[in-house]
Amino acid sequence: MGGHHARHGGDESASMRMLAVAVIVPIALATLAALIWLWPTGEVAQPDQPAQGEQTNGHVVSVESAPCPEGQPGTDRCGTVQVRLSEGSGRQVVEAPLPTGPGAPPIAEGEDVVLLRLDNPQGGEYAVVDHQRERPLWVMAIAFTLALVAFGRWRGVSALAGLAVTFGLLVYFVVPAIIGGESPLLVAIVGSAAIMLTVLYLTHGFSLSTTVAVLGTLISLTLTGVLSALSVSALHLTGMTDDISTSVGLSLGINMQGLLLAGIVIGSLGVLDDVTVTQAATVSELAEANPAYGFVELYRAAGRVGRSHIASVVNTIVLAYAGSSLPLLILIVAGGDSLGGVLTDQVIAQEIARSAVATLGLVAAVPVTTILAALTQQRVQRGTTAGAEHGGRG
Known part of the structure; x- marks a missing residue:
């Protein structure tokens, strides 16, 4: 039994190194180069408004x-x-x-x-x-940290480190680069790729299933970006739906349509990596529990888990957007407008586009990640079987 796990780990490490060299390393280098190219230099531009005090x-x-x-x-x-x-x-x-x-x-x-x-x-x-609010916010932050570390232990510590990386990239790269005049969508894609590569490996370890999750997330995120651009263009969304967005667009000269696309991409990343990590881990556990499973059995079993996960996550996305827009929904419903008029309003149409595009990205993430995970696990199983046969003949 112990020898079997040792060989399995060795085969998995070999497969993981091959994937990292062939795919992950070039992606990481390209992301690093894009970060250096887009990294904001100089002071962040300030809006031309007199100081109020x-x-x-x-x-x-x-x-x-x-x-x-x-x-x-x-x-x-x-x-x-x-x-x-x-x-x-x-x-x-x-x-x-x-x-x-x-x-x-x-x-x-x-x-x-x-x-x-x-x-x-x-x-x-x-x-x-x-x-x-500084004191109560510190109390909440300490309680959050203690609860995460007490339950997750070292995984909780790594999750906190990943959260720090995400916050740092958003504050020191994404936002300043957009203010500096770079394309919001391009900045969001590069920033999301950097967050994904760093946080997933930092939180879940450098393993085969994590590598598969990274690839699945990257493919699904690319599809989400394309669908976002098509949806925003087809619905003629401007990104200026309230006083804050209008003020940002006018005072800083930012392309608000591009900023809308960037928000959809970054917002989708947090849910996408949850789905891809779950699918990759599910396939890995199924292969470990039943080594006789082939590609078809792994895909079908993990696909059933993915469908259940998607059903709950989609509801989470819709409720999250509805909760953030609740005052607006109350105002529109109280105004007595027809359902058709409400849904075609730009503010509501923008939230519908966010939900629909994020959902399509999630739906694509399940089969893409499951296929990648099943193929890699099947390759690991073949290597393990070949190693066992070779050891038996020896």
């Missing part, structure tokens, strides 16, 4: 309520707030009006807040603009 942090000392002026709509709480500044000599206590209007943060004594200092000829005035 300087932000600072503070701690609420007291809150004093007062009657609101008559005839002022959208105001139900007025007064002033005393805030001790977190910076500066003596930690000065300043006074600011209570924030009012829709979306204004409710302020209470003892809370940490963010203030905006507005300069005027008479001196400086302060306005409370938001809560200071």
Whole structure:
């Protein structure tokens, strides 16, 4: 039994090295070259907008309520707030009006807040603009880290390292390169390839099943990019559907249609690697559990698992997009528009395109990855059988 596993591991290592040299290494070198070519240089361009003031942090000392002026709509709480500044000599206590209007943060004594200092000829005035969330965010981050490491152990640590790589590439490469004027779709593809190659091997180890998952993800991601471009063009989507996207497009001169494509590609990657890793691992486990399985048996058995996985993941994608667009859906339904008018609206059509393209990429990922995994496992089994026969004759 022990000899069988030793030979299997050796055959798998040989097959994995062959695949890495023949396919993965050229892909990795091409991705690295593209990263170097597209890597942003210099400072990130800033929008041509005058500074509205300087932000600072503070701690609420007291809150004093007062009657609101008559005839002022959208105001139900007025007064002033005393805030001790977190910076500066003596930690000065300043006074600011209570924030009012829709979306204004409710302020209470003892809370940490963010203030905006507005300069005027008479001196400086302060306005409370938001809560200071640094402390609760740190608590959530620590709880997340402890839970992941406690459950996943070294896999959890490697997952955290992969998360750091993903965040670093998005912040230091993808976003600055797009702001610097590079093609958003090209940057998204190169960034996604770099994330995929680094994170999958870092999280799941340098093995045959991981290599298969990388290939399946790359093929499916390419198909997703092509389908995204066709869908956005056919639906005449501009990518400008709200104030934020319009402001980004106008102030920074970014191609918002390309940014929409980039968002679809990057958003699809997180679900694609989940499906491909699952399929590759499923085929590997099936081959280990039943070495008599050939290509057809491995593909059929793993395909059944993949179909069940896709059915649940598709629902997850739709619910995720619906949850992020829930205020918009409520506004449209409350307006009494017809179903046809709602679905053809650009905002809703954009979310439908995201869901449909991501789903098509996922559907393609299952057979592609399963075929690759079944072929490689069959080759490993042949090598193991040949090795056993050779050992028996010897």
